[in-house]
Amino acid sequence: TTAAAYLEAFRRPERTLSTAMMGVTISHIVASSAATFALLPTLGGMAPLVVTAILTPIMLVFGEIIPKAVAREWATALIVRVYRGLTWSSVVLAPFVAFSNGVVGGLLRLLGATPPGTRHFVSREELKALLAMEPGEADVTSQEAEMIDKIFDLGDTTVREIMVPLVDVTMLPATASVRDAVDLIRDRGFSRIPIYRERETNLVGVVAAMDILRRGAEARRLDDLMRPPYYVPETKRIDDLLREMQRGRMHLAIVVDEYGGSTGIVTLEDIVEEIVGEIQDEHDRSPAPVDRLPDGTYWVAGRANIDELNEAMGWTLPKQDYETVAGLVLATLGRIPRTGEELQVPGYTITVLEAGPRHVAAVKIALAPPRQA
Numbered sequence: 001t002t003a004a005a006y007l008e009a010f011r012r013p014e015r016t017l018s019t020a021m022m023g024v025t026i027s028h029i030v031a032s033s034a035a036t037f038a039l040l041p042t043l044g045g046m047a048p049l050v051v052t053a054i055l056t057p058i059m060l061v062f063g064e065i066i067p068k069a070v071a072r073e074w075a076t077a078l079i080v081r082v083y084r085g086l087t088w089s090s091v092v093l094a095p096f097v098a099f100s101n102g103v104v105g106g107l108l109r110l111l112g113a114t115p116p117g118t119r120h121f122v123s124r125e126e127l128k129a130l131l132a133m134e135p136g137e138a139d140v141t142s143q144e145a146e147m148i149d150k151i152f153d154l155g156d157t158t159v160r161e162i163m164v165p166l167v168d169v170t171m172l173p174a175t176a177s178v179r180d181a182v183d184l185i186r187d188r189g190f191s192r193i194p195i196y197r198e199r200e201t202n203l204v205g206v207v208a209a210m211d212i213l214r215r216g217a218e219a220r221r222l223d224d225l226m227r228p229p230y231y232v233p234e235t236k237r238i239d240d241l242l243r244e245m246q247r248g249r250m251h252l253a254i255v256v257d258e259y260g261g262s263t264g265i266v267t268l269e270d271i272v273e274e275i276v277g278e279i280q281d282e283h284d285r286s287p288a289p290v291d292r293l294p295d296g297t298y299w300v301a302g303r304a305n306i307d308e309l310n311e312a313m314g315w316t317l318p319k320q321d322y323e324t325v326a327g328l329v330l331a332t333l334g335r336i337p338r339t340g341e342e343l344q345v346p347g348y349t350i351t352v353l354e355a356g357p358r359h360v361a362a363v364k365i366a367l368a369p370p371r372q373a
Contacts, residue, residue, distance in 0.1 A: 163264035302326030
């Protein structure tokens with residue numbers, strides 16, 4: 001396909017660059033030779049000097065400076081138009097290009113450098129440009145392009161944005177029995193359970209279901225099976241976290257704030273879901289974060305991310321120093337609301353459906369009618 005051909009050019013830029021440089025060199029030689037031959041009868045021995053004096057600035061400006069400036073400014077649009085011509089030129093000039101690349105590669109090997117053709121030259125920006133092409137031109141589906149785009153966004157996403165907040169984490173105290181853990185794993189399908197000591201913000205380790213199966217019979221207390229915790233700050237980028245978890249073969253990390261208190265957990269599944277979307281299994285019982293009600297309003301979970309909600313629903317809920325709908329409610333009221341309490345934000349009416357002593361579990365959102373002109 002067209003996109004595959006462009007990508008191949010990016011993977012092997014030495015071939016494209018050698019063809020272009022060879023063409024420029026040949027055109028310079030031909031132009032100089034033709035001009036000299038034409039002026040010889042008139043100027044005699046002065047012809048080469050005159051041709052050099054006249055053609056050098058012309059070729060420098062119109063053959064080097066201007067084309068390169070234009071190419072830098074409109075690189076993506078130009079490659080679509082000139083690539084076919086470069087392809088045909090590379091066929092015609094193939095013997096010369098192969099010879100020059102062979103010489104350059106040999107010299108680089110002698111110097112201990114990496115020869116052309118052994119490195120990948122596709123940058124993030126170049127790949128994004130390919131994915132932004134019109135449907136049918138790129139050899140990827142819209143879903144694949146969206147996944148690749150989300151991979152790029154991993155470096156801009158922090159752990160705080162994807163973690164499961166502590167209020168939603170199911171955990172056990174270090175003094176709990178092995179039977180308590182077995183019952184929880186059987187009822188909820190967890191493969192790992194965070195363990196706290198004295199208070200819930202003091203997560204001190206993780207117990208894996210596999211460890212209970214292997215050593216549960218010989219353990220007296222749950223903390224006998226506990227694995228050491230892996231703490232990460234809220235501000236850590238998830239692409240860095242993914243690499244660390246892969247190297248350490250870890251599946252769960254405990255998120256801490258600047259004061260050292262536990263604020264939530266993050267798993268490999270949470271990171272993968274940032275790329276492929278929500279992953280549901282037979283044990284997932286949490287409802288969808290938003291659901292349309294018969295009266296045209298929307299039931300929304302307090303944990304729903306505002307950015308994702310705005311993107312999915314086409315809304316414009318305000319976003320400040322909070323990530324979720326619950327954070328919006330708390331920031332607007334400045335306190336924990338009561339169930340049934342109503343508040344107004346620009347363009348929306350929010351009614352609290354479920355609220356506890358410390359958090360907002362669910363709200364109802366009604367779109368405000370448009371103002372009359």
